[in-house]
Amino acid sequence: MAKEKMTAAQAVVRALELEGVDYIFGIPGGTILPIYDAMFSSKKLKHVLVRHEQVGAHAAEGYAHATGKVGVCFGTSGPGATNLVTGIADAYMDSVPLVAITANVATSLIGTDGFQEADITGITMPITKHNWLVTHPEDVPRVLKEAFYVARTGRPGPVLVDIPKDVLNMNVDFEYPDEVHIPGYLHEPKEKPRLGDAAQLIRSSTRPIIYLGGGVRTSNGFPEVFEFCELVGAPVVTTVHGKGAFPETHDHCLGMFGMHGARYANYAVQNADLIIALGARFDDRVTGKLSTFAPEAKVVHLDVDPAEISKLVTATVPLVGDLKVLLPQLGAEVKRIFQEKGRPDLAPWWKKVNDWRAKYPLRFKQEGEKYILPQTAVDRIWRKCEGRAIVTTGVGEHQMWAAQFWKVSAPRQFITSGGLGTMGFCLPAAIGIQCARPDALVVGIDGDGSFQMTLQDLATAVDLKLPIKIFILNNLFLGMVRQWQELFYDGRFSETPLSDLPDLVKLAEAYHCLGLRARTLEELDGVIDQALAHRDGPCIVDIRVKRQEKVFPMVPAGAPLHDMIGGD
Amino acid sequence: MEKTEQTPSGNVHTLSLLVENKSGVLQRIAGLFGRRGYNIESLAVGPTERPEYSRMTIVVRLEAKPVDQVVRQVQKLVPVIEVKELKPEDLIERELLLVKIKTPEQNHAELRAIADTYEAQIVDVSPDALMIEAAGTAAKLDALEERLVKYGIQELCRSGRIALERGFKTLAPPSLK
Numbered sequence: 171m172a173k174e175k176m177t178a179a180q181a182v183v184r185a186l187e188l189e190g191v192d193y194i195f196g197i198p199g200g201t202i203l204p205i206y207d208a209m210f211s212s213k214k215l216k217h218v219l220v221r222h223e224q225v226g227a228h229a230a231e232g233y234a235h236a237t238g239k240v241g242v243c244f245g246t247s248g249p250g251a252t253n254l255v256t257g258i259a260d261a262y263m264d265s266v267p268l269v270a271i272t273a274n275v276a277t278s279l280i281g282t283d284g285f286q287e288a289d290i291t292g293i294t295m296p297i298t299k300h301n302w303l304v305t306h307p308e309d310v311p312r313v314l315k316e317a318f319y320v321a322r323t324g325r326p327g328p329v330l331v332d333i334p335k336d337v338l339n340m341n342v343d344f345e346y347p348d349e350v351h352i353p354g355y356l357h358e359p360k361e362k363p364r365l366g367d368a369a370q371l372i373r374s375s376t377r378p379i380i381y382l383g384g385g386v387r388t389s390n391g392f393p394e395v396f397e398f399c400e401l402v403g404a405p406v407v408t409t410v411h412g413k414g415a416f417p418e419t420h421d422h423c424l425g426m427f428g429m430h431g432a433r434y435a436n437y438a439v440q441n442a443d444l445i446i447a448l449g450a451r452f453d454d455r456v457t458g459k460l461s462t463f464a465p466e467a468k469v470v471h472l473d474v475d476p477a478e479i480s481k482l483v484t485a486t487v488p489l490v491g492d493l494k495v496l497l498p499q500l501g502a503e504v505k506r507i508f509q510e511k512g513r514p515d516l517a518p519w520w521k522k523v524n525d526w527r528a529k530y531p532l533r534f535k536q537e538g539e540k541y542i543l544p545q546t547a548v549d550r551i552w553r554k555c556e557g558r559a560i561v562t563t564g565v566g567e568h569q570m571w572a573a574q575f576w577k578v579s580a581p582r583q584f585i586t587s588g589g590l591g592t593m594g595f596c597l598p599a600a601i602g603i604q605c606a607r608p609d610a611l612v613v614g615i616d617g618d619g620s621f622q623m624t625l626q627d628l629a630t631a632v633d634l635k636l637p638i639k640i641f642i643l644n645n646l647f648l649g650m651v652r653q654w655q656e657l658f659y660d661g662r663f664s665e666t667p668l669s670d671l672p673d674l675v676k677l678a679e680a681y682h683c684l685g686l687r688a689r690t691l692e693e694l695d696g697v698i699d700q701a702l703a704h705r706d707g708p709c710i711v712d713i714r715v716k717r718q719e720k721v722f723p724m725v726p727a728g729a730p731l732h733d734m735i736g737g738d
Numbered sequence: 739m740e741k742t743e744q745t746p747s748g749n750v751h752t753l754s755l756l757v758e759n760k761s762g763v764l765q766r767i768a769g770l771f772g773r774r775g776y777n778i779e780s781l782a783v784g785p786t787e788r789p790e791y792s793r794m795t796i797v798v799r800l801e802a803k804p805v806d807q808v809v810r811q812v813q814k815l816v817p818v819i820e821v822k823e824l825k826p827e828d829l830i831e832r833e834l835l836l837v838k839i840k841t842p843e844q845n846h847a848e849l850r851a852i853a854d855t856y857e858a859q860i861v862d863v864s865p866d867a868l869m870i871e872a873a874g875t876a877a878k879l880d881a882l883e884e885r886l887v888k889y890g891i892q893e894l895c896r897s898g899r900i901a902l903e904r905g906f907k908t909l910a911p912p913s914l915k
């Protein structure tokens with residue numbers, strides 16, 4: 171490629187185009203102006219003007235989660251950059267590939283407490299895979315190439331590139347590198363994966379369980395996982411990020427386990443003699459009290475990040491590598507050993523599991539209730555979407571009801587903030603998802619508290635006429651915290667009731683979008699139908715639910731995974 | 739004379755790191771140790787045989803976590819090219835000590851004798867003070883320090899340990915050799 175003279179700001183735009191970026195989410199400001207100016211004439215980049223940089227970062231996450239591509243967001247120096255921090259931290263926890271680009275004050279002002287100066291590379295060091303402060307314009311093409319590469323490879327995650335304004339205005343001879351050379355990045359594992367040993371464990375297990383996490387998504391290993399699960403024939407449990415890694419409608423799937431998982435799923439895990447963990451990281455929300463987690467189980471742990479191996483639960487056989495590559499190899503070994511020695515008899519194990527499943531189903535009882543139960547709302551919306559929708563959520567009880575009752579049968583259809591648990595995630599994520607998947611039905615299950623953290627970006631959704639549907643399970647509470655107060659703090663509801671504000675229907679009206687409300691069970695179906703039929707821009711639905719309803723079953727924080735309350 | 743490690747055995751580890759010689763690298767590494775609760779006992783950093791890389795020697799004290807976990811977390815940092823735990827039996831380690839002692843001239847001869855025993859030098863002398871420079875293992879310097887206490891240590895400075903593995907092996911991965 172011939173070198174072309176341009177400013178570093180133009181080089182940023184060109185690099186983004188060459189990376190195949192289509193959407194960018196951001197807000198301009200004084201220092202990042204040169205990039206916005208350069209972007210003004212780009213025909214390939216579509217910039218979404220959000221109303222808060224946090225929303226830009228979450229929208230980029232939604233975009234990335236829904237597509238597997240790298241999400242991109244912009245922020246200007248100082249407050250623009252710091253507003254991105256929550257979204258970057260969220261992406262870091264959930265392994266979402268993200269490139270955040272910020273401008274900084276001119277090089278001569280860095281370190282002087284200049285106007286709108288923030289040490290954003292310093293601030294984001296703990297929450298990025300890597301970040302760069304670019305001080306020479308000629309480094310811009312290489313750094314952007316590296317940034318996209320680091321964000322999407324290995325264990326995906328966010329990176330940040332910070333460029334001072336004076337550097338943006340300098341000239342470069344643009345040449346985009348074809349390859350990346352980072353000597354310290356992505357090491358070959360020191361040991362060969364012991365696939366034979368893993369297969370041997372699977373062959374000798376009589377109570378195996380397959381534990382699927384978000385790594386299935388990031389590796390795009392859905393067909394490989396399906397084939398493996400069919401081969402082994404073990405019960406399958408997932409994390410909240412593993413939802414959709416294996417169809418939840420499949421008979422082998424016990425759904426989500428953990429703090430708010432089904433009793434039968436947790437019992438199965440606790441009684442297993444072998445856990446096959448695939449792209450999952452033994453988070454404390456899924457293990458419960460660590461020392462009592464699956465006490466009899468050996469562990470095969472497949473993960474692309476060597477630092478996840480034996481971080482919390484010791485792996486009997488670690489398998490370090492990309493799931494998409496390694497799992498078929500493991501499958502081949504298993505097949506070979508099954509042919510040689512026969513399959514283990516899992517019938518007694520399945521009988522046990524099915525007994526638990528029959529005895530402790532995930533259920534709720536609407537009959538006799540005066541108010542709409544939040545679970546009913548989730549269930550009805552799910553039914554009416556007929557498995558077509560991509561769903562996203564806020565954080566709280568509504569999120570867990572969605573995780574329990576929104577059955578996902580295809581990949582990348584359940585998009586939530588799991589690791590950081592960021593309230594306010596729903597609307598921004600829905601915006602990003604709908605941009606990425608213009609033809610998809612995008613549904614948000616949100617909470618009244620969560621929605622209010624980012625609701626200003628209804629304006630963005632209206633601007634773009636995005637037909638997202640946000641269902642707010644309105645309990646007039648910071649419900650999840652209220653639940654803990656009721657169960658563990660003697661019902662002392664310190665600062666959890668929310669006043670009945672804003673009027674969500676009028677709010678919708680103020681933003682020129684459709685606002686609906688259901689107060690009674692009779693109104694519910696009609697309102698859902700109306701929302702789903704609405705294609706002309708966003709729709710928000712205020713569903714008044716029983717205020718005191720709690721999420722069950724539940725493992726109290728720090729208790730063993732089988733010590734659940736409720737749901738029996 | 740040889741003093742044993744003060745900390746319970748088995749939880750102090752010496753890590754050797756080859757890192758990119760760029761600004762911010764020390765901050766990234768120190769930050770990782772801080773936020774993951776790995777206590778740094780000593781850290782020394784300096785240039786290597788190649789200007790684009792620095793070598794760090796970090797002595798870390800771990801309460802419960804296995805050192806493998808630390809190595810893997812450190813290895814994930816992009817500017818860290820290689821990291822390895824050096825086992826006590828496989829490493830040569832050195833530390834530098836400068837110590838200023840305020841003491842009347844009549845004691846100087848005695849101090850010179852002590853310095854000689856530890857292969858240390860007297861590097862600065864004034865009528866009522868002198869400075870000693872010593873190099874060696876941490877244990878040797880600890881012992882020297884102890885001997886000097888009674889003469890009145892005014893100021894003391896230690897460099898932190900540097901270490902290399904014995905034998906022909908080097909830290910640089912094949913791609914860099």
Ligand SMILES: Cc1cc2nc3c(=O)[nH]c(=O)nc-3n(C[C@H](O)[C@H](O)[C@H](O)COP(=O)(O)OP(=O)(O)OC[C@H]3O[C@@H](n4cnc5c(N)ncnc54)[C@H](O)[C@@H]3O)c2cc1C
Nearest residue numbers: 383384385389409410428429430449451474493588589591
């Ligand atoms: C209120 C609340 C309640 C919650 N309750 C629950 C609950 O009951 N149950 C539950 O499951 N979660 C729950 N969570 C979510 C929980 O906090 C964690 O976010 C979640 O369990 C982590 O999921 P994961 O293990 O799939 O890991 P992720 O964070 O998705 O990590 C993915 C793993 O896969 C690996 N990986 C990535 N790419 C690859 C690849 N190509 N090949 C191989 N491996 C790869 C990564 O290294 C990583 O280890 C809750 C969250 C909130 C906010």
Ligand SMILES: Cc1ncc(C[n+]2csc(CCOP(=O)(O)OP(=O)(O)O)c2C)c(N)n1
Nearest residue numbers: 566567568593617618619620647648649650
């Ligand atoms: C940004 C942020 N602040 C605080 C919390 C702590 N928190 C977790 S759930 C929750 C309540 C959520 O309320 P709402 O969105 O109404 O959902 P509900 O639990 O009522 O369904 C709070 C405050 C959080 N997760 N995120």
Ligand SMILES: [Mg+2]
Nearest residue numbers: 617618647649
């Ligand atoms: Mg609420």
